[in-house]
Amino acid sequence: MSTDPFVAARIDEVPRQDQNLAPGVHYPASRPWRPDRPGDLTTGQPTGDLLGRPGPNIGYALTLVSRANDRIALAPHEHGPDARAVIGELAMKRAASFGRAPVMADVDVAMLVLGYQGGVDPDFAKWRVQAVAGAHEDYVRRRRICDAVDLDTLRKPTSALTGGITDLRPRIRAALEARET
Numbered sequence: 505m506s507t508d509p510f511v512a513a514r515i516d517e518v519p520r521q522d523q524n525l526a527p528g529v530h531y532p533a534s535r536p537w538r539p540d541r542p543g544d545l546t547t548g549q550p551t552g553d554l555l556g557r558p559g560p561n562i563g564y565a566l567t568l569v570s571r572a573n574d575r576i577a578l579a580p581h582e583h584g585p586d587a588r589a590v591i592g593e594l595a596m597k598r599a600a601s602f603g604r605a606p607v608m609a610d611v612d613v614a615m616l617v618l619g620y621q622g623g624v625d626p627d628f629a630k631w632r633v634q635a636v637a638g639a640h641e642d643y644v645r646r647r648r649i650c651d652a653v654d655l656d657t658l659r660k661p662t663s664a665l666t667g668g669i670t671d672l673r674p675r676i677r678a679a680l681e682a683r684e685t
Contacts, residue, residue, distance in 0.1 A: 553647070553648075553651050554643075554644060554647040554648070554651070555647075556596075556597070556647060556650075557596075557597055557600040557601065558600060559596065559599055559600025559601075559603065559604070559605070560600075560603070560604060560605050561605040561606070562596040562599055562600055562605070562606060563596075564605055564606050565592045565593075565595040565596045565599065565606035565610060565611065566588075566592045568592075568595065568606055568607070568608055568610070568611045569588045569591050569592045569595065569611055570588070571608075572591075572608070572611050572612075572615065573588065575615070575621065576588070576591070576615065576620045577619075577620055577621060577622035577623075577624075578620075579624075579629035579630065579632060579633050580633075581633055582629075582632070582633045582636070583637070583640075585640040586636045586637060586638060586639040586640050587618075587620060587636060588640070589636075589639045589640035589646055590614075590618065590636050590639050590646055590649050590650075591611060591614045591615055591618065591620060592611075592614075593614075593646045593647070593649070593650045594610075594613075594614035594617065594618065594649075594650055594653060594658065595610035595611045595613070595614045596610075597650050597653075597655070597658060598610045598613055598614065598658045598659065601655055601658065601659055602659070609661075609662065612662055613658065613660075613661075613662055614658075616662060617653055617657070617658065617672065617673075617676070618632065618649075618676075619632060619673060624673070625673070628673050628674075628677065631677055635649060635677075635680060636649065648680060649680060652676050652679040652680035653676055653679075654679075657672060
């Protein structure tokens, strides 16, 4: 089979860019990167209430929540899109705190924290219906719920949360009610 005369037969014969430079001329050393473009955050990522937490591929949590849809135990008069939105936001927060993309364990912890795995106190379920109503269309409502759950609690494994969950839910409710006033 014939070979194109412009294709190098061996890797040693591949032309290099240096051949196009004049003799004795070299590329300058690269400069360090500085955030000098419009939109670059010079002080780092801002933190605080209602700002969320960025992480790699956190939107994948919504796909995982849809896969767990049949395991979500809704209270009477509670809408599925609202519950899925809040569960997804909490799963995103947990995954971003570890610096990784969401996994199903993040969704499980979010469901457990908010009582969407069933067996929740009826008083908490009644309050939760009101707290998450309209959350799938209201960013501020979702963020307030997520901000009410402290990060140390959210980062615990499911096995560690199961035992102390009865104390956790009233604290989340109190934190959320304190943020709303």
